[in-house]
Amino acid sequence: MNINIPKAILVGLQLRHQTKEETLESLEELEGLIDAIDGKSIGYLVKKKDIKDPSNLVGSAYLNLIRELVEGTEANWVVFDEFLTPSQVRNIEAVLNVKVLDRANVVFEIFMRRAKTEEAKLQIELAKLTYELPRLYGFGEKLSRQSGKMGTKGPGEQMLEIKRRTIQKRIHKIRQEIDQIKKQHKEQRKNRLKSNYLKVALLGYTNAGKSSLMKVLTKKDVFVNDMLFATLDTKVGSKFVENQKIFITDTVGFISKLPPELVESFKTTLEEAILSDIIFLVVDISDKKWTQKVSTTEQIIQSLGIQDKPILYVFNKIDKIIRTKEELEAFEKEFLFEHPFVLVSAQKEWNIDKLIHKIRPYITAHQDIGFVYA
Ligand SMILES: Nc1nc2c(ncn2[C@@H]2O[C@H](COP(=O)(O)OP(=O)(O)OP(=O)(O)O)[C@@H](O)[C@H]2O)c(=O)[nH]1
Ligand SMILES: [Mg+2]
The missing domain is CATH 3.40.50.11060 (GTPase HflX, N-terminal domain)
Structure with missing residues (x-):
């Protein structure tokens, strides 16, 4: 070693x-x-x-x-x-x-190592400081006891106070900077939201293949890698289905026991997902623990408050279980799952047409309602 x-x-x-x-x-x-x-x-x-x-x-x-x-x-x-x-x-x-x-x-x-854009870096620093701030208490108490005198602030307590204020100031500054970046993104987002176009969000466990699907669907050059948390920034791409444009958003992956501060601060990054019309819940079906990973993803979807949106379960990496596309049909018939789903391989581009077919009714319904966002 x-x-x-x-x-x-x-x-x-x-x-x-x-x-x-x-x-x-x-x-x-x-x-x-x-x-x-x-x-x-x-x-x-x-x-x-x-x-x-x-x-x-x-x-x-x-x-x-x-x-x-x-x-x-x-x-x-x-x-x-x-x-x-x-x-x-x-x-x-x-x-x-x-x-x-x-x-x-x-x-x-x-997350700190993976963050590439300014916004992702700020989000992570914010999450980290928010995690640390309440944890400062207790530290000062212990130090100030060493100062001896009652009723006065010991050096430990003063140090703690300075540290706490510094962190609070930094948190305030980061929030302002994030707001600034958000304002810049707002215009683009407003145009997308005002439009009648259907918005699909790819959500799921890290390494499930969300970015790979995004790449196949939109031909957008996104970062795909066999590592945890390859994607930290929300990316939006578009695709035409029967002459109708749809927007597809790739997002940060999840894991179980994610620090709540991180989920909280990533809510801004996940805003596109929060504002989407449909969720593709992407699952690596070749992973023997896929059922637990689905539950974790569902819990996070719940904590984002978007559990009532239509969810299509996209079981990816099916090529790791079956050898040929021909076997896929037989496998599909056997596969039982209680929610709407589709079995795909982003890598081999199997069943991508079927995936698109599944969202056709939503596109039509969307136009019929004439969705207009305020
Ligand atoms: N065999 C196989 N591998 C796949 C498939 N889709 C994705 N992969 C591989 O799985 C790994 C993870 O893919 P990504 O698309 O980066 O996964 P992700 O869900 O975006 O991951 P995070 O960004 O970390 O959340 C990469 O090595 C991909 O090449 C597939 O259909 N079949
Ligand atoms: Mg990714």
């Missing part, structure tokens, strides 16, 4: 309402996320616990066990598959003597 690659031990909690299977699946995903920030998982631990320990999450005895493991394996990171408070991080680091990360840190790091 390359000595420059940090070795990570992963720690997951199995809480009262969870099965071991669920915890392991989440840990497996975390392994992929760590890979994306150039770390290497060397093993994982699952701690069964009814409630999280407020001071160090897993309890002191278990922490000592992790320390022994860290020493024995010379691990560089211990990554917890949870969201930790700063005091938990400090308490855990004090015992383990290595870098402690939580799931949010890893996700923010990936």
Whole structure:
């Protein structure tokens, strides 16, 4: 193993309402996320616990066990598959003597590395600071106790106050900058919204093939890559179906246990999706965990408040399950799913015509209603 690659031990909690299977699946995903920030998982631990320990999450005895493991394996990171408070991080680091990360840190790091446009960079910084701000409390308390005097602000508390104000100011500034960028985009969006055209949003788990579908449908040159969170910016392309223009939006991919601050700040990026008429919920059907990934995506769709829009489930990467297009028809007949769906391969361009066919009624209905947006 390359000595420059940090070795990570992963720690997951199995809480009262969870099965071991669920915890392991989440840990497996975390392994992929760590890979994306150039770390290497060397093993994982699952701690069964009814409630999280407020001071160090897993309890002191278990922490000592992790320390022994860290020493024995010379691990560089211990990554917890949870969201930790700063005091938990400090308490855990004090015992383990290595870098402690939580799931949010890893996700923010990936997003920061992937962000290309100014808007995406600002959104992520905003999410990160919003995550950190409430976590500053407690830190000052502890430091100010060291100052001794009662009733006066200790140096720790003053430091905390300065840090808090700096973060608040930065958050304010970022919001202004994002507003500015949004204003620039507004005109383009207004034209699209005012038009009678149908708007389709591609939503789904990261790596499901949303950008690949976008590319096939619109011929727009979007970034496609076999990595988590390849797309961080919403991109809009258009296509003509029976002489009618439709707009298609590619969006950022989802994962389970996404820090809520990130979902919140990505709402602006996902605005195009929020304003769409139909959702294509893209699923990698070759992924053995596709059902869970569908549920996660549905939950995020719900948190965006767009669950009542028509949703077409687009099962992609069917070429990884069946060998030829001829077999597809037989497979389709066997495949049972309770919502409207279509089986496609963006890579082989199988069933793309069928996918388009499915939205034809919406295009017609759209024109009949004569949709005009204010
Ligand atoms: N075999 C196969 N691979 C596909 C298909 N569609 C996409 N891929 C591959 O899957 C990987 C992810 O594709 P993307 O289109 O970047 O996925 P995405 O959903 O946009 O991912 P994020 O932007 O990370 O959310 C790439 O390596 C694609 O080449 C398909 O139909 N079949
Ligand atoms: Mg993409």
